[in-house]
Amino acid sequence: MSYSTQTQAQTEAGEVAxxxxxxxxxxxxxxxxxxxxxxxxxxxxxxxxxxxxxDFIKGVVNLRGIIVPVVDMRIKLNxxxxxxxxxxxxxxxxxxGRVVGMVVxxxxxxxxxxxxxxxxxxxxxxxxxxxxxxxxxxxxxRMLILVDIDKLMSSSxxxxxxxxxx
Amino acid sequence: MAVPESASxxxxxxxxxxxxxxFRIELPxxxxxxxxxxxxxxxxxxxxxxxxxxxxxxxxxxxxxESQDSIVAICSFVLDPDDLKITHGSAQTGAAEAKxxxxxxxxxxxxxxxxxxxxxxxxxxxxxxxxxxxxxxRNPGRRATDKEGTGQESSSIRVGIEKVDQLINLxxxxxxxxxMIEQRISVLDPIQYERLLNSVGQxxxxxxxxxxxxxxxxxxxxxxxxxxxxRMVRDLAGKLGKKVEFVTRGAATELDKGLIExxxxxxxxxxxxxxxxxxxxxxKRRASSKNETGKLTLSAAHQGGNIVIEVSDDGGGLxxxxxLDKAKQQGLPVSDTMPDADVWQLIFAPGFSTAEVVTDVxxxxxxxxxxxxxxxxxxxxxxxxxxxxxxxxxxxxxPLTLAILDGMSVRVGEEVYILPLGYVIESLQPAAADVxxxxxxxxxxxxxxxxxxxxxxxxxxxxxxxxxxxxQGIVVILEADGKKAALLVDALVGQQQVVVKNxxxxxxxxxxxxxxxxxxxxxxxxxxxxSALLRSSRQLNADPVFS
Numbered sequence: 001m002s003y004s005t006q007t008q009a010q011t012e013a014g015e016v017a018x019x020x021x022x023x024x025x026x027x028x029x030x031x032x033x034x035x036x037x038x039x040x041x042x043x044x045x046x047x048x049x050x051x052x053x054x055d056f057i058k059g060v061v062n063l064r065g066i067i068v069p070v071v072d073m074r075i076k077l078n079x080x081x082x083x084x085x086x087x088x089x090x091x092x093x094x095x096x097g098r099v100v101g102m103v104v105x106x107x108x109x110x111x112x113x114x115x116x117x118x119x120x121x122x123x124x125x126x127x128x129x130x131x132x133x134x135x136x137x138x139x140x141x142r143m144l145i146l147v148d149i150d151k152l153m154s155s156s157x158x159x160x161x162x163x164x165x166x
Numbered sequence: 167m168a169v170p171e172s173a174s175x176x177x178x179x180x181x182x183x184x185x186x187x188x189f190r191i192e193l194p195x196x197x198x199x200x201x202x203x204x205x206x207x208x209x210x211x212x213x214x215x216x217x218x219x220x221x222x223x224x225x226x227x228x229x230x231x232e233s234q235d236s237i238v239a240i241c242s243f244v245l246d247p248d249d250l251k252i253t254h255g256s257a258q259t260g261a262a263e264a265k266x267x268x269x270x271x272x273x274x275x276x277x278x279x280x281x282x283x284x285x286x287x288x289x290x291x292x293x294x295x296x297x298x299x300x301x302x303x304r305n306p307g308r309r310a311t312d313k314e315g316t317g318q319e320s321s322s323i324r325v326g327i328e329k330v331d332q333l334i335n336l337x338x339x340x341x342x343x344x345x346m347i348e349q350r351i352s353v354l355d356p357i358q359y360e361r362l363l364n365s366v367g368q369x370x371x372x373x374x375x376x377x378x379x380x381x382x383x384x385x386x387x388x389x390x391x392x393x394x395x396x397r398m399v400r401d402l403a404g405k406l407g408k409k410v411e412f413v414t415r416g417a418a419t420e421l422d423k424g425l426i427e428x429x430x431x432x433x434x435x436x437x438x439x440x441x442x443x444x445x446x447x448x449x450k451r452r453a454s455s456k457n458e459t460g461k462l463t464l465s466a467a468h469q470g471g472n473i474v475i476e477v478s479d480d481g482g483g484l485x486x487x488x489x490l491d492k493a494k495q496q497g498l499p500v501s502d503t504m505p506d507a508d509v510w511q512l513i514f515a516p517g518f519s520t521a522e523v524v525t526d527v528x529x530x531x532x533x534x535x536x537x538x539x540x541x542x543x544x545x546x547x548x549x550x551x552x553x554x555x556x557x558x559x560x561x562x563x564x565p566l567t568l569a570i571l572d573g574m575s576v577r578v579g580e581e582v583y584i585l586p587l588g589y590v591i592e593s594l595q596p597a598a599a600d601v602x603x604x605x606x607x608x609x610x611x612x613x614x615x616x617x618x619x620x621x622x623x624x625x626x627x628x629x630x631x632x633x634x635x636x637x638q639g640i641v642v643i644l645e646a647d648g649k650k651a652a653l654l655v656d657a658l659v660g661q662q663q664v665v666v667k668n669x670x671x672x673x674x675x676x677x678x679x680x681x682x683x684x685x686x687x688x689x690x691x692x693x694x695x696x697s698a699l700l701r702s703s704r705q706l707n708a709d710p711v712f713s
Binding site: 046047049050051052053059060061064065066067068069098099100159160 | 689
């Protein structure tokens with residue numbers, strides 16, 4: 001058991017070797033996602049609500065002619081207060097050819113993490129299912145919760161995609 | 167176009183007495199399936215023969231009165247014309263043709279062609295001298311453009327579809343920006359800023375024209391596909407000894423070019439099927455007291471967020487028993503109590519055929535499986551309706567990935583929705599006395615003597631409306647699939663042409679919504695799926711008789 005956890009941690013750490021992560025905050029937690037999935041960062045614009053969708057799906061916006069759904073991670077993870085003003089930030093992600101907007105409290109910086117800086121995620125301790133975590137990144141006194149954003153956004157839990165892509 | 171300059175410039179098409187020219191068409195390496203398809207298509211223009219080069223490539227020799235451009239146009243469905251090498255059957259090609267012929271013993275089949283080809287090689291000067299003035303006399307217009315070399319070819323260009331999409335998106339943005347400017351200047355004093363306002367008015371018109379022009383690039387009328395069928399049906403009916411009247415409807419319905427190209431093969435198959443299996447022999451039709459001439463209808467129409475293309479015949483219909491028997495023989499999971507619709511779907515199973523005899527037209531059990539697969543790949547569905555003795559209708563429903571829609575925008579609470587105008591009959595404010603409550607079944611509205619079910623949009627979409635009382639709001643009378651209903655909204659906003667954007671490309675399907683569009687202010691508005699709304703309303707007020 002402990003052996004398998006360790007090998008898993010090693011392979012995961014190997015995957016993220018020298019990767020760059022975009023750090024953002026939700027409430028008091030700091031998260032990191034693979035920078036290559038980020039298409040752009042925008043201010044929050046009024047969305048068109050979608051009937052009978054879950055709370056955290058705010059609606060859809062027009063991104064230069066493309067209709068893009070916007071999810072509010074603060075509502076989804078029950079972190080921080082969902083307020084919408086000129087400081088609210090939307091991270092536009094491009095995942096498997098699909099474009100999704102993600103509302104967060106703020107975006108801080110881009111950091112490079114070496115494999116040694118990524119520790120395996122504990123079983124508990126965050127609102128995320130640990131399936132969606134790559135690990136915890138340590139950077140001086142900061143700790144980034146590294147999220148496997150591909151997996152999270154395409155999960156049935158988010159309900160963004162009709163079915164799991166075959 | 168990579169058609170060698172020399173080919174058109176040497177301008178010595180060897181025309182025979184009927185004005186036919188011989189073309190030698192050298193294909194790049196393509197799958198055999200495409201070669202067959204091309205051969206069949208080009209065969210419609212004239213007489214064609216086929217041979218293979220040493221490196222597996224195929225060369226057609228085509229004798230046709232058509233111009234080289236028509237050949238290029240046909241080939242462009244299957245391959246990039248840049249890879250094509252088309253030469254007139256003139257001296258130089260004649261020699262080139264003769265050479266492989268000598269090496270290839272199998273070429274004997276085309277012996278007559280060869281002699282034909284060699285002849286001009288021998289009598290080059292005579293042939294060109296004789297043919298050129300003849301061609302000029304017959305068709306001076308064509309001759310003139312031939313001299314220009316590239317004159318005719320520049321009449322169309324091939325552009326990647328991504329470039330067109332990008333253009334469409336950019337124009338969309340421009341329209342939105344223009345709408346913003348218009349909004350800003352509407353507060354200005356019209357006397358002081360007269361010239362600015364005039365200019366903006368002109369900008370508005372120009373932008374609208376530009377948008378229309380750009381939109382039309384991708385759209386093509388279904389006629390493009392339909393026009394190839396009359397001849398096919400006639401030939402096929404003649405071959406099978408049947409009498410068929412072929413009718414097309416809705417040929418002007420516009421469909422995205424990408425879809426048009428992909429719909430050709432499945433449709434061809436369905437039409438062949440209808441002629442071969444659907445419509446009976448004249449004697450049999452007489453015996454069942456039907457008109458000897460069978461009727462085959464091909465129609466296209468916009469319906470909801472879809473384009474529905476129907477192939478329907480008035481033939482014998484599908485045989486439920488035969489399909490079930492065959493399915494049991496093949497070990498498919500079936501039962502005798504299956505609903506008709508499920509039974510019909512069995513004919514899409516791979517290798518399924520009830521035909522006793524395999525003809526060269528059909529019966530191998532491959533086609534319908536491929537049809538279904540192709541349509542599904544386009545995101546569409548295939549439905550079959552069949553009545554024994556009265557005929558079969560196969561309906562292909564394709565999503566509108568990109569289509570322009572005349573829409574009516576309506577407001578409910580804070581939200582603006584678009585109703586496709588085709589469904590809207592009228593809109594009015596009912597008198598309070600005309601709204602009747604039906605116990606536990608919702609409300610109905612009396613409009614000109616008819617009681618129509620009331621669909622409160624705010625209830626379906628859980629919106630906070632301004633009015634819940636139909637007598638204060640507006641009801642829009644909608645009709646879809648032969649059913650009418652009254653949709654309760656707060657207000658009508660306007661009427662406009664909208665570009666349908668797919669919601670599913672980045673999101674999932676939403677019940678009651680067929681797509682989205684971008685409004686003049688840059689916001690997104692959802693397009694209502696009227697037939698789904700009407701269906702759901704019927705389910706809400708489900709009459710026990712129908713269930």
